[in-house]
Structures are given as structure tokens and as C-alpha cells.
Amino acid sequence: MSEHYDAVVVGAGPAGSAAAYAMAKNGLKVALLERGEYPGAKNMFGGTLYSEAVASLFPAFWESAPLERPVVRDEVWFLDDSSAVTLGFTGLHYAQPPYNKFTVLRSRFDQWLAWQAQQAGALLFPSCLVTDLRWEGSFAAGVVTEQGDIFPASAVVLAEGALALLAEKAGMRGPLEAHSFTIYVRLTFSLPAARLEERFQLEPGEGADLVFIGYPTAGSIGKAGLFTNKDSVSLITGVYLDELVQKGASLPELAWRTRSHPLVRRLLDGAILEEYQAHMLPKGGFRQIPRLYGDGLLVAGDAAMLISGRHGADLALLSGQLAGETVAQAKAKGDFSRKMMAVYAEKLKNTFYYKNMQAAGDALDYYKQHQDADFLLSKALNGAAYRFFAERMLTDREKREMVLKELAGIQTPIKDFSDIWQGLQHWRVL
Amino acid sequence: MTPDLQSPAPENRGPLPPGHSADDAWQPPSQGREKLVAEDLLKATHLRPAPAGFISIADAQVCRARCPRKPCLVFCPSQVFSWEYDHVHVDDQRCLECGACLFGCPEQNIDWYYPPGGAGVAYRY
Numbered sequence: 001m002s003e004h005y006d007a008v009v010v011g012a013g014p015a016g017s018a019a020a021y022a023m024a025k026n027g028l029k030v031a032l033l034e035r036g037e038y039p040g041a042k043n044m045f046g047g048t049l050y051s052e053a054v055a056s057l058f059p060a061f062w063e064s065a066p067l068e069r070p071v072v073r074d075e076v077w078f079l080d081d082s083s084a085v086t087l088g089f090t091g092l093h094y095a096q097p098p099y100n101k102f103t104v105l106r107s108r109f110d111q112w113l114a115w116q117a118q119q120a121g122a123l124l125f126p127s128c129l130v131t132d133l134r135w136e137g138s139f140a141a142g143v144v145t146e147q148g149d150i151f152p153a154s155a156v157v158l159a160e161g162a163l164a165l166l167a168e169k170a171g172m173r174g175p176l177e178a179h180s181f182t183i184y185v186r187l188t189f190s191l192p193a194a195r196l197e198e199r200f201q202l203e204p205g206e207g208a209d210l211v212f213i214g215y216p217t218a219g220s221i222g223k224a225g226l227f228t229n230k231d232s233v234s235l236i237t238g239v240y241l242d243e244l245v246q247k248g249a250s251l252p253e254l255a256w257r258t259r260s261h262p263l264v265r266r267l268l269d270g271a272i273l274e275e276y277q278a279h280m281l282p283k284g285g286f287r288q289i290p291r292l293y294g295d296g297l298l299v300a301g302d303a304a305m306l307i308s309g310r311h312g313a314d315l316a317l318l319s320g321q322l323a324g325e326t327v328a329q330a331k332a333k334g335d336f337s338r339k340m341m342a343v344y345a346e347k348l349k350n351t352f353y354y355k356n357m358q359a360a361g362d363a364l365d366y367y368k369q370h371q372d373a374d375f376l377l378s379k380a381l382n383g384a385a386y387r388f389f390a391e392r393m394l395t396d397r398e399k400r401e402m403v404l405k406e407l408a409g410i411q412t413p414i415k416d417f418s419d420i421w422q423g424l425q426h427w428r429v430l
Numbered sequence: 431m432t433p434d435l436q437s438p439a440p441e442n443r444g445p446l447p448p449g450h451s452a453d454d455a456w457q458p459p460s461q462g463r464e465k466l467v468a469e470d471l472l473k474a475t476h477l478r479p480a481p482a483g484f485i486s487i488a489d490a491q492v493c494r495a496r497c498p499r500k501p502c503l504v505f506c507p508s509q510v511f512s513w514e515y516d517h518v519h520v521d522d523q524r525c526l527e528c529g530a531c532l533f534g535c536p537e538q539n540i541d542w543y544y545p546p547g548g549a550g551v552a553y554r555y
Contacts, residue, residue, distance in 0.1 A: 035547045035548075036547075036548070036552070037552050038552075041551065041552045041553055042527060042550070042551060042553065044553060106553070107553045107554055126547075126548070127548030128547045129545075129546055129547035146547065163529040165543070165544075176533060178534050180533070181530070181533060183528060183530050186555075187471065188555040229555075232555065241505070241530055242534075244505045244530075245501045245536065248499065248501060248504050249504070249505075250504050250505070251505075251507045252467040252468040252471055252508075252509075256467050256471075273471070274554070274555060275474050275475055275554060275555045276471035276475045277526065277551075278526040279526075280530060
């Protein structure tokens with residue numbers, strides 16, 4: 001048996017490292033356990049990280065963290081076979097402090113984050129797979145690794161990621177099912193910075209996000225997105241796992257289909273594939289948030305199903321921090337019981353993301369019932385646009401009727417501004 | 431080390447199946463083609479060898495008798511599973527550790543746990 005810790009944290013992703021950082025900063029003795037060879041070795045997202053959330057823990061983090069590019073341009077492309085209707089915004093203010101969001105490579109950023117916890121005094125144990133919790137009565141009193149090593153502790157923070165296998169073992173949640181997850185694959189291609197900037201119309205250092213709706217995943221709810229890193233570009237494609245299973249679709253095939261679209265292909269011309277990744281996102285929403293605390297036990301980040309719209313990694317950071325602060329309070333009072341740990345859940349209930357998840361409730365149900373909604377909308381928009389932009393020998397009235405006919409041919413969920421707002425939230429990737 | 435995968439543009443990947451036009455919603459590919467795609471993509475990923483056995487089929491009879499569609503052969507993003515004569519063959523050295531098989535197998539017939547610490551995927555991006 002090794003020495004006793006105030007807290008052990010399972011998983012050195014954003015939630016785990018933030019929890020370890022908050023606890024170590026408060027003088028607690030913390031072990032941070034990571035199954036990967038290094039933090040981030042197993043992690044993947046689109047993706048971008050939101051500045052305000054990160055800065056709330058690490059002010060001016062952009063001066064030291066390994067970031068790729070601050071994003072100044074966001075676009076949504078409704079793609080059809082040979083055309084795209086695009087919606088976008090470019091804001092150059094976002095290229096300056098305090099910024100808005102950054103593209104980030106998780107293998108680098110997660111290491112930096114864990115290093116912040118280490119510098120505050122937490123001990124990082126990489127290549128360390130936890131297989132069980134250690135119990136003393138109803139209290140979680142540490143963890144057991146695959147090697148049989150025991151880490152005794154007064155509190156355990158489960159920040160183990162989407163699959164949340166330990167949380168399930170500990171009875172914090174019931175079994176999850178395929179419809180609770182989206183699955184993403186990510187292709188990262190290297191492209192020299194100067195070429196990348198020219199191609200995406202960026203000044204040196206600026207970044208862009210493009211989201212592709214319709215074509216990439218055809219009849220399923222899903223989307224694809226393209227993110228500019230420093231000298232590489234990441235293309236993600238994802239769908240709901242239950243639909244992937246039901247429809248017999250293959251994600252690498254869908255990803256390659258996206259990559260080969262004539263309007264996407266030209267953005268990646270000459271770029272060389274450097275990595276293929278796959279990861280799942282817990283999308284069970286508010287109803288599937290597990291029990292968040294128990295005696296000596298807290299659950300944070302993806303393991304706690306804390307994903308709201310395109311917020312995920314930032315919520316992991318924020319929830320990890322709340323978990324860490326709660327354990328620090330518990331240590332100060334010498335009480336790690338569930339009554340004390342409940343402070344974490346109380347704090348969470350007042351956050352913007354918990355409230356958003358609560359309000360979203362069943363918002364996704366429409367899309368689950370109309371899995372081809374995006375595809376049909378994309379088709380209609382492109383059909384109408386082809387007619388609108390075509391210079392024909394027609395009267396204005398004839399032309400208008402043609403365009404309207406194209407749009408009226410399908411049922412879309414959009415009826416008023418609030419539907420458009422919901423759609424915009426839904427279409428943004430990650 | 432890193433393959434250049436920019437070549438297989440759609441026109442180089444064979445004609446669409448009969449009865450399909452480019453306008454159609456996407457249709458499941460014929461078995462095999464998606465395997466080729468995953469094969470090529472996987473070459474780019476760093477996988478540290480893991481002791482075999484962290485993925486297994488709980489009961490081979492279930493795949494044979496109760497699962498006519500065998501979706502695991504297709505939904506696994508790195509095609510860990512393939513059909514060999516009368517059973518699902520598992521190649522755990524290709525696993526990207528997404529965990530989809532735990533939830534995607536309609537018979538919950540796949541046992542999966544993380545590979546040992548430090549083994550398996552080591553993402554660089």
C-alpha cells in the first residue's frame with residue numbers, strides 16, 4: 001500500500017487536471033492518474049477551446065499555453081453535390097486578447113494543463129490504468145490500478161471521460177446506450193502555414209472553422225467540420241452512434257466522402273494525412289446526467305455527461321474546477337461525506353451550462369425523429385440558390401416562383417426566428 | 431511514414447453502384463470498401479502494441495445465430511472486427527479506444543476494456 005492522498009483524480013484531461021490544479025493550489029496532496037503515455041495521448045476533439053472559460057482558471061493563458069490559432073472566422077456550409085450555401089461571420093477583434101476561441105491540439109494542450117496541476121503540487125502518474133475504486137463502507141477511499149497498486153485517498157474525482165466505466169461500476173449511473181453518444185473521426189493533414197493562410201484567406205496567425213451540413217452525413221443527423229491549426233488542418237465527421245449502427249454506415253467512408261467533396265477537396269489539396277483519430281461524445285443530455293457525488297466521490301467532465309451544444313472541453317475544465325474546490329472545502333472541514341460533496345452539485349446547478357442543458361431538455365428530439373432534416377434543408381437551399389443566381393431570360397415574377405417552388409417542396413423545421421436560432425445552435429460543430 | 435492519401439478522389443474510386451446517382455442520399459457501401467479506407471487511414475496513427483485480449487467476443491454463437499446484420503463489422507471506425515468463416519475475428523491492435531463497440535453491439539456481446547496503461551493509441555495531434 002502506498003501513501004495516503006487527500007484526493008486521487010482519475011483521468012488527466014481537462015476535467016481531471018483542472019480538479020487536480022484547484023486542489024493542489026489549496027495545499028491538498030493530490031495524485032493525478034492518466035492511462036495514456038502522456039496526458040492527451042487518448043484525447044481528441046474538433047476542435048476549439050473557448051477563451052473565457054480557460055481564462056477564468058488561467059488568466060492570460062494564451063501567453064504560455066500551446067495553442068494553434070485564434071479563430072476569427074466561423075462558417076456554416078450547407079453542402080450539396082456541387083454547391084454550397086454559406087453563412088458566416090469574420091470578426092477581427094477575435095484575433096486579439098482576450099480572444100474568443102482557439103484551435104488546439106489536445107495531445108499538446110492537455111499536457112500543458114496537467115503541467116499546471118503539477119506545478120501547483122499535484123503528482124502526475126502517466127501510463128496508469130485504474131480498474132476499480134477502493135471502498136471503506138459507503139465511502140470511496142481511493143483506487144486500484146490494473147497492476148494491483150492501491151492509491152488510498154480521502155476523496156476520488158472521476159474524470160475518466162465519455163465512457164464513464166468506473167462511474168457505472170460505482171453505481172453513479174445506469175448503463176448507457178448507443179443513442180447517448182455521437183461518434184467522431186478526425187483526419188489531420190499537414191499543410192504549411194503560409195499555404196494554409198492563403199487558402200483560407202487568413203493573416204498570419206489567424207484561424208478559421210468551417211462546418212459542413214447535409215452532404216457529409218446525408219440522411220443521418222451528423223456533421224463535419226474543418227479546423228485550421230498552425231500548420232495542419234483537421235477534418236472531423238460525426239454522427240449519432242445508434243444511427244451509424246442502424247444504417248450500416250462506415251465513419252471512415254463518410255469522412256473520406258467529405259474529404260473528397262469538390263469544394264472541400266480544394267481546401268486540402270497537397271495536404272498530407274498525418275493522423276486518424278476516433279472518439280465518442282456523451283450526448284445523453286440533461287436526463288442522463290449521472291449522480292454527481294457520493295461519500296468521498298465526485299464525477300466531472302464528460303463522465304458527468306456535461307456536454308451542452310458545442311460546449312464540452314470547456315465545461316470539463318469548469319466542472320473539474322468546481323469538483324476540486326469542493327474537495328478542498330471538504331478537506332478544510334475534515335468531512336468528505338456526501339452531505340459535504342453535495343456542494344459540488346449545488347454549485348453546478350447555478351452554472352450557465354447546467355441551466356442550458358436543463359432548458360434544452362428535448363430540443364434534440366425533433367432531429368432524432370427527422371434524421372434527414374438537415375439533408376433535405378441543404379438540398380432545398382442549394383436548389384433554390386442555383387435558381388436564384390442563374391441569369392435566365394425570365395421575368396422577375398417567373399424567377400421568384402421558381403425559387404419559392406424549390407423551397408416549398410420540402411418540410412423544414414424552420415418556421416420563425418427561434419427555429420433559426422435553434423438551428424444555428426444545432427448546426428455548429430462542437 | 432505518413433502515407434499521402436490525397437490521390438483517391440471520387441472519380442478514382444470506381445463508379446457508383448448501379449441505380450445510384452450522385453444525387454441520392456448516401457447508401458451503405460458494399461462490404462470491403464470501407465475496410466480499405468480505414469486501412470489506409472490507420473497507417474497514419476501511432477499505436478503502441480498492447481497485449482492482445484482487451485477486446486473479445488463474449489459468445490461466438492450469438493454472432494452466428496442471433497445477429498444477421500453484424501453491424502460491428504462496419505460501425506467500428508478502425509475495423510477491429512471482421513468476419514472469418516463462422517466467427518467475428520478481433521484485431522485489437524487496430525483499436526482507437528473510442529468504446530463504440532460497448533454500446534453499438536446490438537447483442538452487447540463485445541467485451542472491451544481499456545488497454546493497459548501506456549499501450550494503445552498515442553495521439554500526436
